[in-house]
Amino acid sequence: MADIIEIRDFHAAELDVYARLTEAQLLNRQTPENALFIAESTVVIERALDAGCIPVSILLEKKHIEKQKELIARCGAIPVYTSSLDVLEQLTGYKLTRGVLCAMHRPPRPSAEELCAVSGRIAVLENVMNPTNVGAIFRSAAALGMDAVLLTPACCDPLYRRSVRVSMGTVFQVPWAYIGSELSDWPDSGMALLRREGFKTAAMALREDALPIDSPVLGAEEKLAVVLGTEGDGLAEETIAACDYTVRIPMYHNVDSLNVAAASAVAFWELRSR
Secondary structure: OOEEEEOOOOOOHHHHHHHOOOHHHHHOOOOHHHOEEEEEOHHHHHHHHHOOOOEEEEEEEHHHOOOOHHHHHHHOOOEEEEEOHHHHOOOOOHHHOOOEEEEEEOOOOOOHHHHHHOOOEEEEEOOOOOHHHHHHHHHHHHHOOOOEEEEOOOOOOOOOHHHHHHOOOHHHOOOEEEOOOOHHHOOHHHHHHHHHOOOEEEEEOOOOOOEEOOOHHHHOOOOEEEEEOEOOOEOOHHHHHHOOEEEEOOOOOOOOOOOHHHHHHHHHHHHOOO
8 A cells, every 4th residue: 555645845855856866867877776767647657557667656746646546556555745736836847747746667678689670660869869859759659650769879868757758658668779888889880780680771861862751662671760860960971871771751831851750750650561
């Protein structure tokens, strides 16, 4: 049975994990077994639980305890911190959480090789650093048929709080891994891994000589990795050169490009397995 603990002071130590630990402190690279993330909203918490994530504590407004009794019961015998709205509104972004937050242990991650072995369509994110974009890309990947997401080491962590929230918990539904552990692992080592695993690579870039995204050549590939670049600059020249295809989404009305999250949705739908 959960232990309900009322918090009256915003500076109480019990709120540190929600109010004062940075993303880097939650990640806790020195002792990964103690690494945490914060899930916000009932839907996101339930998707994390479905994926096997282990809860540490819950925080919610007093008036929501009864409404959330099933979720609380599902989380087991962990502390449930509750407080009045005037205390909780001091939490950054609390109004976006739909009333409930949960600190959870970070789940173990598969390797890039393991994901490639069981996937036919993979999204590869090169240096995408904005957590909102990463979360939105995961949501599109889940909805539009990507089997997995690989991230270069410079990418934003998909379990950053904002990324988890924007993804609506799909970061727990689409398997993901880093493709390498050092910045120098991409693109050479990462591309070599994709080739070994039988993938053709499609660089999303606005070039006149690129294939249109609806080219039947792309749809015919059994294993395809869709490579998307960072905000603003797009893919590095050496990455484009290393890919098997360069692919463009046609633009109209003199629009120069789409945001990487919007481009990902178009690409995933058009390049999904048929």
